[in-house]
Amino acid sequence: MKITVNSTLLEPHSGARVKDAVLSFYMNSGRRVPKKFPTVEDRFGNRVAPDGELIEGNILFIASGRKKRAPTLKVLAAALIIGLLPVCGSLKHAGTATPPERQAVIFAVNDMH
Numbered sequence: 669m670k671i672t673v674n675s676t677l678l679e680p681h682s683g684a685r686v687k688d689a690v691l692s693f694y695m696n697s698g699r700r701v702p703k704k705f706p707t708v709e710d711r712f713g714n715r716v717a718p719d720g721e722l723i724e725g726n727i728l729f730i731a732s733g734r735k736k737r738a739p740t741l742k743v744l745a746a747a748l749i750i751g752l753l754p755v756c757g758s759l760k761h762a763g764t765a766t767p768p769e770r771q772a773v774i775f776a777v778n779d780m781h
Contacts, residue, residue, distance in 0.1 A: 672727045680722065687718040689728060707731040 671678045673693040680689050686708055694701045708716045711727040
């Protein structure tokens, strides 16, 4: 059986699991096996369980150790920046406004003596 892990062709034994293929990949590449089992994805980007079965021609990818930032953080940052742009534009005119004139309102006129 032939399996590809991160562009490395491996030939694990028949009935091998995803965990076996990942361990074989680390041993063949001369890298140390991480303490925490890495995230493994298939060619479509779906996560694969370590005890998942392998079939001929499987292509697996081991995610790098870097943490991905949530896309919501980027969206929130963009919304904050876009929300602050009108405020920054209006600060330019804040110092040039003249104070409002005072007005007196007369409610009633009485002509009694």
